[in-house]
Amino acid sequence: MRGSLRHRWFTPYAFIAPAMLVLGVFFLWAMVQVVWFSFTRYTPFQPPTFIGLANYQQLLSSERFWSCMLNSAVYLLVTPALIFLSLSAAMIVESGIRAGKWLRLLLFLPVVTPTIVAAVGWRLVLNPDQGLVNTVLTGVGLPRIAWLTDYPWTLISAMLVTLWKGFGFYMMVFLAGLLAVPRELREAAAIDGAGRWGVFRLVVLPSIWPVITLVFIISSISALKVFDELFVTVKGVPIEHQTAVPLIYEEAFGRGNFGLASAMGITLFVIILAFSLVNLRISRANQANQGAA
Amino acid sequence: MRAFDRLTQPAIAAVLALLATLGGVAACSRSDGPTQGSGSASRVELQFWTLALAPFEDYIRERIAAFEAENPGVKVVWSDVPYEAIDRKLMAAAAAGRAPDLVNMADRTFARFVAMDAMVDLKPLLPGDVSATYLSGALRLPSLGDRLLGLPWYLTTQTVLLNEPVLTAGGLTRQSLGRDWKSLQRQALDFHQRTGNYLFSIPLGFEADLPFMMLADGVVPFTEDRSGPQPRLRANLLDPAVIAFLEGWVATFRSGAMPAEAVTGGNSHQPQLYKERRLALINTGPNFLKQIQRDSPTVFQGTQVEPAITGSLNRAHIAVMVLSVTNQSRNPELAARLAWFMTSAQSQLLLCRRAVVLPSVTAALDDPLFAFPSAEPLSDPAAEAERRIQYARALSARALRDAVAFTPSLEAWPDLRRAFEDGFKRVLLDGRDLRVTLQDIQTTWDGILALVPGTMDAVPRPAAVPARQPPPSGQPSTQRSTPASTTGQGSPA
Numbered sequence: 001m002r003g004s005l006r007h008r009w010f011t012p013y014a015f016i017a018p019a020m021l022v023l024g025v026f027f028l029w030a031m032v033q034v035v036w037f038s039f040t041r042y043t044p045f046q047p048p049t050f051i052g053l054a055n056y057q058q059l060l061s062s063e064r065f066w067s068c069m070l071n072s073a074v075y076l077l078v079t080p081a082l083i084f085l086s087l088s089a090a091m092i093v094e095s096g097i098r099a100g101k102w103l104r105l106l107l108f109l110p111v112v113t114p115t116i117v118a119a120v121g122w123r124l125v126l127n128p129d130q131g132l133v134n135t136v137l138t139g140v141g142l143p144r145i146a147w148l149t150d151y152p153w154t155l156i157s158a159m160l161v162t163l164w165k166g167f168g169f170y171m172m173v174f175l176a177g178l179l180a181v182p183r184e185l186r187e188a189a190a191i192d193g194a195g196r197w198g199v200f201r202l203v204v205l206p207s208i209w210p211v212i213t214l215v216f217i218i219s220s221i222s223a224l225k226v227f228d229e230l231f232v233t234v235k236g237v238p239i240e241h242q243t244a245v246p247l248i249y250e251e252a253f254g255r256g257n258f259g260l261a262s263a264m265g266i267t268l269f270v271i272i273l274a275f276s277l278v279n280l281r282i283s284r285a286n287q288a289n290q291g292a293a
Numbered sequence: 294m295r296a297f298d299r300l301t302q303p304a305i306a307a308v309l310a311l312l313a314t315l316g317g318v319a320a321c322s323r324s325d326g327p328t329q330g331s332g333s334a335s336r337v338e339l340q341f342w343t344l345a346l347a348p349f350e351d352y353i354r355e356r357i358a359a360f361e362a363e364n365p366g367v368k369v370v371w372s373d374v375p376y377e378a379i380d381r382k383l384m385a386a387a388a389a390g391r392a393p394d395l396v397n398m399a400d401r402t403f404a405r406f407v408a409m410d411a412m413v414d415l416k417p418l419l420p421g422d423v424s425a426t427y428l429s430g431a432l433r434l435p436s437l438g439d440r441l442l443g444l445p446w447y448l449t450t451q452t453v454l455l456n457e458p459v460l461t462a463g464g465l466t467r468q469s470l471g472r473d474w475k476s477l478q479r480q481a482l483d484f485h486q487r488t489g490n491y492l493f494s495i496p497l498g499f500e501a502d503l504p505f506m507m508l509a510d511g512v513v514p515f516t517e518d519r520s521g522p523q524p525r526l527r528a529n530l531l532d533p534a535v536i537a538f539l540e541g542w543v544a545t546f547r548s549g550a551m552p553a554e555a556v557t558g559g560n561s562h563q564p565q566l567y568k569e570r571r572l573a574l575i576n577t578g579p580n581f582l583k584q585i586q587r588d589s590p591t592v593f594q595g596t597q598v599e600p601a602i603t604g605s606l607n608r609a610h611i612a613v614m615v616l617s618v619t620n621q622s623r624n625p626e627l628a629a630r631l632a633w634f635m636t637s638a639q640s641q642l643l644l645c646r647r648a649v650v651l652p653s654v655t656a657a658l659d660d661p662l663f664a665f666p667s668a669e670p671l672s673d674p675a676a677e678a679e680r681r682i683q684y685a686r687a688l689s690a691r692a693l694r695d696a697v698a699f700t701p702s703l704e705a706w707p708d709l710r711r712a713f714e715d716g717f718k719r720v721l722l723d724g725r726d727l728r729v730t731l732q733d734i735q736t737t738w739d740g741i742l743a744l745v746p747g748t749m750d751a752v753p754r755p756a757a758v759p760a761r762q763p764p765p766s767g768q769p770s771t772q773r774s775t776p777a778s779t780t781g782q783g784s785p786a
Contacts, residue, residue: 043409043410044383044384044385044387044388044392044409044411045387045392045406045409045410045411045619045620045621046409046410128553129489129552129571146553148553148557149553149556149557149722150722151722151723234557235499235557236498236499236556236557236558236559237556237557237718237722238498238715238718238719238722238723239715240715240719241722252384253380253381253384253385254380254711255707255708255711256384256405256408256409258388
């Protein structure tokens with residue numbers, strides 16, 4: 001009985017069927033629907049009616065859409081900052097300093113803090129009248145900054161929340177990558193006369209390059225999809241001062257224009273896909289060059 | 294054979310997965326069956342959503358039980374939705390084909406869903422004469438042309454809540470305080486520079502009150518184009534009166550005399566800042582008085598209630614809570630009957646006894662509940678607090694006689710208001726030129742009105758009424774008689 005079951009060709013498919021079902025219903029089917037909606041005029045109380053490419057024409061000529069896309073591009077600046085900070089933190093933790101475990105725990109705490117809580121906390125810190133940051137700024141003779149209302153400070157405020165919230169997670173990813181670098185390689189490089197910087201540049205960096213690529217792609221996608229931080233931290237600012245996903249939310253749930261919002265979502269999806277593929281290709285080329293060297 | 298298997302097996306698996314997916318989707322899809330309860334074949338289920346009424350659960354449940362007793366075989370399933378979530382939840386439910394039968398909305402949300410053609414005309418479904426039952430000022434909002442797209446439920450009009458210690462710390466007294474917005478604007482900067490607190494704030498950007506305040510001041514941002522066969526509504530934002538009105542607010546905000554939250558914080562920023570002692574006065578619904586009493590007893594102690602700051606028409610703006618039957622209801626007649634029941638004088642008076650809100654039915658307004666209390670302050674703190682709340686309720690009820698819902702009954706209104714808010718935010722936050730921005734907004738408005746036309750009848754333009762005499766109060770009150778009004782959110786919680 002067990003032998004015959006093992007040899008039935010559909011056995012593996014039966015095992016993955018539940019996962020396929022969930023993915024099919026909640027991802028694949030949802031995506032197919034969004035693609036269909038993007039070609040329709042669709043409001044919550046009226047059924048979708050096909051209008052061809054009208055939604056895409058509208059968004060491509062929309063100043064508001066491109067303004068938000070530009071902000072999304074600016075938001076990508078958070079990615080190199082995240083990589084630099086989290087890699088630095090991972091190296092400090094990995095260096096074997098005393099209280100390294102506590103430091104790791106401390107740096108990881110923002111990751112488990114709900115984004116809404118983090119954003120509300122940052123709103124207090126960045127409050128223009130009573131917030132800690134402006135108190136410090138005015139204390140050293142600098143002018144107050146309207147972090148929560150004035151562009152581009154609003155974007156920077158949301159980026160701060162993303163940075164604070166995300167870097168602990170990426171630190172752990174880098175830590176895993178660093179711990180996987182063979183100690184012998186570092187020791188051999190050191191014996192050959194490489195200094196700390198030399199060991200890092202010639203041994204550690206090439207070894208963790210795939211991890212850097214991974215973090216770059218994941219954090220870039222997250223940055224392009226950012227919503228919570230903007231929605232809570234700088235709620236109420238003009239939509240032109242926000243990024244693409246808040247605009248999609250505004251179009252769908254603010255105006256009830258599901259068709260146009262779907263077209264925006266599809267456009268953003270294509271942009272993220274293209275961006276990720278280019279990233280991946282460049283990273284692989286870099287990795288190949290380093291391997292050849 | 295093996296090669297065949299290798300080719301066909303994934304294909305068969307893919308087909309199976311697709312079939313399973315479609316089966317799952319079909320299982321999850323909307324059902325078009327009748328809305329019968331599961332318990333009994335003849336039991337009809339009505340979905341009823343209220344807005345931020347969870348604190349009054351006992352009241353809602355008692356009223357639902359009374360309705361069910363009057364209508365055997367009907368079961369009302371009640372859900373309360375937070376104020377901020379109603380738009381999102383209603384849209385999501387409607388997109389899934391599961392919008393409630395009867396839904397409670399504030400005027401802003403109501404206008405948005407009217408524009409989506411989401412409501413059923415109640416006129417043919419109601420058992421009684423609507424115009425004889427409800428206050429005309431409140432009935433104006435849900436009436437669009439010949440259609441009645443909702444029933445006015447409970448109402449709020451503004452009163453001034455004044456934090457006297459904060460006011461005094463800023464060098465002002467109740468006697469020296471300005472009595473209209475222009476005077477207050479002049480006092481605001483000096484007040485702020487003295488204490489770092491703000492004299493007042495109103496929503497200028499997000500959830501902007503300015504369009505209502507304009508109308509309440511007799512300034513009409515629309516005009517009627519009679520050049521065609523049919524008169525058409527057009528924007529009139531470059532009218533000198535409109536520009537002058539808005540310039541005052543821009544100058545006040547840019548001077549730093551108003552908090553940044555005025556642009557981004559919506560209605561909720563006012564009670565929040567007031568409770569933090571950062572605002573000396575708010576012009577808002579008296580329903581917030583209980584909230585302040587609960588959250589900041591010390592601030593409540595120092596709070597005085599005064600007549601609202603109204604526009605030059607001397608008419609307060611009414612924040613109307615509406616009950617509407619959605620067009621996805623499978624039992625619109627029953628849902629309309631429930632709306633009629635919930636808005637009856639008896640039901641509304643019961644609610645008004647629990648919350649500082651006002652009824653929308655004329656018959657209920659004569660109840661002693663809305664009479665002014667004794668003018669003598671009471672020594673018992675609890676009784677004095679109750680007297681003060683009673684005074685606010687009576688003051689608000691008195692203003693209701695002349696009050697008007699200044700929300701234009703235009704299908705395009707949500708889009709017009711949004712265009713105004715988006716543009717005006719840029720003026721306040723980005724320093725854009727007001728006239729250039731108004732020109733842009735005017736173009737946008739005209740574009741919207743070309744697609745979704747309206748008539749001047751839909752724009753509230755009531756005649757001015759004389760300022761009423763000061764009310765009998767226990768406070769040496771000042772009567773506020775001139776410009777402008779702001780809205781409260783209207784939720785009694």
